[in-house]
Amino acid sequence: MAKSIDVSGVDIFYGTFKAVEDVSMTIEPRSVTAFIGPSGCGKSTVLRTLNRMHEVIPGARVEGKILLDGEDIYGSNVDPVNVRRTIGMVFQKPNPFPTMSIYDNVIAGLKLAGHTRRTKTDEVVEKSLRAANLWEEVKDRLGKPGAGLSGGQQQRLCIARAIAVEPQVLLMDEPCSALDPISTLAIEDLISDLKDRYTIVIVTHNMQQAARVSDRTAFFNLNGTGQPGRLVEMDDTQKIFSNPSNKRTEDYITGRFG
């Protein structure tokens, strides 16, 4: 079910500004890949190009190739809507739909994308909420608004919503940065559960988190303000955090970043 992603020679632009330059990497299926690096280095930008969310911003474009199991997601007759159905995303700020109940939030992807068979939705809701470790907390109030949950619960609701459409890949853009340590732990546990079935890419500012949850880590950096961000190094997480091959990675990880 999970698919691999091959990125080769990707440049990303906002209008005329080149935000990211020459990124090539392979993201393994059924594993967690972490993107780390200082603010503004383009790691979120790279993440958003993986499911074509980048182009939602006016003037944004991508050059290079991104292959999902060998298929170019920027190919000429590829529908970005289908790409996003295959590659789900969880955002930094929990963003449940305020007009919908918990139940409707979970099936929002199915319902809005227009293919539901009414009989199956109850199943999907329970399965997705269980997968997101939220079922026990909300099973008695599925009809209540999703916005009434706590921040951590909202974020798990968003994860349930993302996996309800059964994507192949799950992208997470700093999913814990707005959460307290206990909710963060719940999400990290969830990530380890989910990686058996999904390819997961997570952007994080928290290096302990990257070390805890990921199998592979990519370090991004930029040479200076106004310069494009670059992929410095990508390797097994253990190697990156114990014996990185690049001096700049080591400086960043040990806190000697200047």
Added chain:
Amino acid sequence: MAVSAEPRTGVPTPGPSLRGRTLPTYALPGFAVAAVLLTLLLWATTGFAGRAGFVVFALLLFVALQTLVSFGVEGRRQAVNRLFTTLVTVAFLIALTPLVLIVWYTVKEGAGAISDHFLTHSMFRVDPSEPGGGIYHAIVGTLIQTALATVIAAPLGVLAAIYLVEYGAGRRFARAVSFFVDVMTGVPSIVAGLFIYAFWILALGFQKSGFAGSLALLILMLPVIIRSTEEMLKIVPNDLREASYALGVPKWRTILRVVLPTAIGGIVTGIMLGVARIMGETAPLLLLVGINQRIEFNPFAGTAEQVPQESLPTFIFEQFQLAAGNTDSEPFQRAWGAALVLIVIIGLLSAVARLIARFARVRG
């Protein structure tokens, strides 16, 4: 634990105290009474006279008293605070006064005219100078004409706003449309009436009718709806659109199922603003519809045998003309009665719109 065990009394900490001297709570009404009494004294002993002068003088005296005493007792910061609190409150009251007066005066003048008969009968075969007759035909006309204008303008306006915010954002065409919408907001109602007269009646050869009036009303209503819907769509967080896109939901469905439901309360309020704006419009209706004494449900009626619909604003205008300044006359009574009914209808519609907006979304 150890901290709370320490004795509370002891050497007072050095440095400025947190407490300052304050005026007692009864000071404020005290100043007001003093200001009024002083002004009364002044009015009794000197040549000053007049009610308006009395109010202004007493008010100024109150502000001065309060500010000076507060300055002396409480210090500069508190005095300035009190001064501005008073100024803001007075400005609020002044702004509220005409509104309250209009409602109060309309109720006072109009309530006497309202009766079952008045609300359920037309002016057909009624001598305007005699008692009797009613505004049923005008209510029917106003409701039908406004409903027609709203039914056309609301979807058109909401769709135009969706284009401006969701599809056209930043494009030159959208900016131009946005600019013209602003200009249209300021179009005088008589100009909208003249335009429809030239276009619908002179160029296309249609007769005067309730529908022609609706067309002019919809021109007046459209920019109000577009502008308010635009503002409402703009404040829907982009997060929600992105969340929906990321689930593989197409853009049109995202707008329909996520963006519009989130903004629906504001959109309905905007449409109601538009309705309230046009319901009392008189000039285009005088030009395009005319005056009728009979009940006419057909907004397209407009021939020699079938005179176009009456409406409340034109009824009020007509009755005021007939009254010719005589405040005891029947037409004068009827005009105020119709004005009161118009205000009540607008108020009711606003209340209904608020209820709809409240129940249209899930609450927390």
